[in-house]
Amino acid sequence: MNSYTNFSKFLLCILTMTTWWSCTKDVNFSQLNDLTLSPAVVSSLVFFDEPANTFYDNGSEVSAIQDFIMVDIFNNAFVQDDLVKSEFHFESKNAINRSFILQIDFFDISGKVLHTFQVSQEASGNAVETVSHHIEVFEGDDIEVLKQTQVVMFTLRVAAGQPIDEHTPGRIQLKSFASFYFEIDVSE
Amino acid sequence: MKNYLTFWGLILFCLTSYTQNKQILYGFSEIPQALLLNPGGKITNKWYVGMPLLSHVHVSSGTTGSTVYDLFADNGVAFNTKFRKAIYGMSNKDFFSFNEQIDVFSGGLAMGPSYEKNQYLSFGLYQELDFIGYFPKDYVVLALEGNQNNINKIFDAGDLNATAEVISVVHVGYNKTLNSKMSFGFRGKIYSSVMTVSSKRNKGYFVTTQGQNNTYNHVFDLNLELKTSGISHLLDDDNSSLEQDLKTLRRRLFFGGNLGLGFDVGMSYQISNQWSVDGSLLDIGFIHHSKDIENYKVEGVYTFEGVNPIFPESGNNQSADAYWSEIEEDFEDLFQVDTTASKFTSWRPVKLNASINYAFGKRSEKECTCVKEDSGYLNAVGLQLYVIKRPRRPQLAITSYYYRKLFEWLRIKATYTVDSYSFSNIGMGVSAHWGAINFYLMADNFLEYKNIYDAEAVSLQLGFNYIFK
Numbered sequence: 001m002n003s004y005t006n007f008s009k010f011l012l013c014i015l016t017m018t019t020w021w022s023c024t025k026d027v028n029f030s031q032l033n034d035l036t037l038s039p040a041v042v043s044s045l046v047f048f049d050e051p052a053n054t055f056y057d058n059g060s061e062v063s064a065i066q067d068f069i070m071v072d073i074f075n076n077a078f079v080q081d082d083l084v085k086s087e088f089h090f091e092s093k094n095a096i097n098r099s100f101i102l103q104i105d106f107f108d109i110s111g112k113v114l115h116t117f118q119v120s121q122e123a124s125g126n127a128v129e130t131v132s133h134h135i136e137v138f139e140g141d142d143i144e145v146l147k148q149t150q151v152v153m154f155t156l157r158v159a160a161g162q163p164i165d166e167h168t169p170g171r172i173q174l175k176s177f178a179s180f181y182f183e184i185d186v187s188e
Numbered sequence: 189m190k191n192y193l194t195f196w197g198l199i200l201f202c203l204t205s206y207t208q209n210k211q212i213l214y215g216f217s218e219i220p221q222a223l224l225l226n227p228g229g230k231i232t233n234k235w236y237v238g239m240p241l242l243s244h245v246h247v248s249s250g251t252t253g254s255t256v257y258d259l260f261a262d263n264g265v266a267f268n269t270k271f272r273k274a275i276y277g278m279s280n281k282d283f284f285s286f287n288e289q290i291d292v293f294s295g296g297l298a299m300g301p302s303y304e305k306n307q308y309l310s311f312g313l314y315q316e317l318d319f320i321g322y323f324p325k326d327y328v329v330l331a332l333e334g335n336q337n338n339i340n341k342i343f344d345a346g347d348l349n350a351t352a353e354v355i356s357v358v359h360v361g362y363n364k365t366l367n368s369k370m371s372f373g374f375r376g377k378i379y380s381s382v383m384t385v386s387s388k389r390n391k392g393y394f395v396t397t398q399g400q401n402n403t404y405n406h407v408f409d410l411n412l413e414l415k416t417s418g419i420s421h422l423l424d425d426d427n428s429s430l431e432q433d434l435k436t437l438r439r440r441l442f443f444g445g446n447l448g449l450g451f452d453v454g455m456s457y458q459i460s461n462q463w464s465v466d467g468s469l470l471d472i473g474f475i476h477h478s479k480d481i482e483n484y485k486v487e488g489v490y491t492f493e494g495v496n497p498i499f500p501e502s503g504n505n506q507s508a509d510a511y512w513s514e515i516e517e518d519f520e521d522l523f524q525v526d527t528t529a530s531k532f533t534s535w536r537p538v539k540l541n542a543s544i545n546y547a548f549g550k551r552s553e554k555e556c557t558c559v560k561e562d563s564g565y566l567n568a569v570g571l572q573l574y575v576i577k578r579p580r581r582p583q584l585a586i587t588s589y590y591y592r593k594l595f596e597w598l599r600i601k602a603t604y605t606v607d608s609y610s611f612s613n614i615g616m617g618v619s620a621h622w623g624a625i626n627f628y629l630m631a632d633n634f635l636e637y638k639n640i641y642d643a644e645a646v647s648l649q650l651g652f653n654y655i656f657k
Contacts, residue, residue: 026261026262027256027257027260027261027262028260028262029260031259031260031262031267032260032267034266034267034268035267035268035271036268037331037332039330039331039332039333039334040333040334040336040337041334041335041336042334042335042336042339042396042404043404043406043492043494044399044402044403044404044405044406044492044493044494045402045494045495046402046494046495046496046497046498047401047402047403047493047494047495047496048496048498048499049401050499054499065498065499066498067497067498067507067508067509068497068508068509069495069497069508069509069511069512070509070512070513071512089403091403152497154497154498154508156498175399175401175402175403175494176402176403176494177402177403177404177494179336180334182334
């Protein structure tokens with residue numbers, strides 16, 4: 001057998017071996033379209049911790065404090081496309097002998113009120129701290145409210161009751177966070 | 189969504205990616221390219237020329253993590269289940285690597301007095317692509333789960349660790365046989381980087397903890413950096429002409445890129461007639477990147493506890509909106525990507541090879557009526573060690589092999605390798621010699637060829653040479 005025949009046979013053998021050895025089992029790359037990511041993100045929201053005399057200014061009681069912030073965090077593509085549910089959790093503690101109402105209003109860019117809710121806090125009796133919880137859920141059609149929101153207005157009202165002066169004891173505290181639930185469909 | 193697809197596309201690309209060990213070629217002294225793995229190795233030819241572009245083609249792939257089959261098997265299991273299983277089955281030490289090498293040209297020539305040509309000069313130009321990416325576990329878990337169920341979990345920003353480089357290398361090697369026992373050699377290299385992307389020294393973390401003033405406290409401490417060279421010019425090309433880009437790439441392949449220097453050293457020593465040892469250190473070198481650089485940096489520390497919109501002034505009459513804007517600006521500053529053009533130096537991944545070999549089984553006189561061409565042994569067994577320096581830690585492979593000179597025209601080598609990828613890597617290489625023409629082919633992980641999609645690592649090398657003995 002000359003070396004040329006050997007060499008040819010060898011190449012043929014290599015080819016056959018490669019074909020025989022190399023095989024695949026069924027795979028389906030289109031499964032990638034089924035992939036859904038569903039992260040749940042928590043973020044701190046608003047908080048305050050104020051003594052009673054914050055509501056006493058220049059000899060008179062302040063019955064309501066109001067301010068607003070302009071938000072465009074709901075305006076990005078990630079929130080617009082993939083946010084499916086959100087819960088706003090509030091925990092308030094009150095050691096002042098007056099009840100409070102925190103009202104939160106959501107406005108769109110034209111100033112139209114999209115959504116309003118209130119977090120009520122009972123008055124404290126005998127300087128015993130009262131605690132209350134409120135969860136505001138945005139789901140289904142309501143989630144669109146968040147997505148269109150441009151301005152959030154906060155109004156804290158002190159309900160009628162025993163007058164507050166600079167020596168009124170106690171303080172009011174609020175802690176809150178939001179849970180944002182996303183459904184990210186990678187095929188979209 | 190495109191970003192997500194790109195991200196997972198990249199991961200999948202990595203799953204079919206490559207490594208650098210050439211355990212079958214190492215020590216296969218009939219093949220001239222073995223000299224690239226040990227410049228001090230044994231020489232068995234007077235001169236050779238590699239077939240241009242085909243003298244050495246190497247591709248190899250490896251993942252220590254999930255395979256393509258783990259994810260995409262058409263087995264009725266929900267993809268989301270397989271996906272999560274794959275993610276949670278990997279750690280930030282799992283990596284995907286890719287290596288491809290093509291000899292553009294190569295040759296070698298024995299030198300010295302005609303009665304004892306004990307020196308050998310070899311040279312060539314090759315192109316190489318090298319990628320390694322570690323699995324960015326904490327980033328993926330954060331994207332998958334969010335932070336709600338991960339309070340107090342520190343998401344490590346250092347999990348982002350990847351580097352990719354396309355280079356061309358011109359090299360000249362010198363080998364000298366000192367005596368019948370000892371030979372040594374070295375190889376000088378000039379690197380030209382075509383393009384480099386590297387993000388290796390990322391630090392910092394993100395954590396959500398129980399807060400003091402509010403329910404949660406979020407801490408961002410980020411120090412991330414991505415260095416690139418040779419990319420921005422191609423991307424920013426005003427005329428966006430492919431032809432122009434190809435010209436640029438061609439120029440860089442032939443030393444118009446960022447240049448660097450390096451060398452290989454190696455030796456082999458014959459302990460006795462049958463026992464020998466050898467070893468080499470490859471790619472001790474660097475590339476200095478000074479042209480077409482674009483680096484990106486994100487650096488900052490920020491703690492967010494929420495906003496106090498009703499009482500933000502704290503004595504300075506600040507409105508809630510001004511207070512909120514300040515927070516938004518702080519966030520923007522934190523994630524602000526700074527672009528710089530600072531020069532940088534990248535080090536080549538140093539590789540170490542070593543082996544101990546035992547040759548046995550001389551050719552039987554009875555079986556051979558022809559004139560014996562050499563008095564060497566027909567078989568050899570041995571152990572090889574391979575280590576490559578990688579960004580996080582060196583990767584190591586140990587190979588045992590059996591070599592057999594089947595016929596004068598056909599030699600084979602079978603290997604069993606234990607490495608980061610698997611414990612069942614069986615490889616096979618053949619070198620055929622038809623007159624002066626040499627063809628070699630080697631591949632490893634044969635067991636995994638049963639289902640290539642489930643392969644954790646595969647590699648293939650082949651080449652044609654013209655060898656004059």
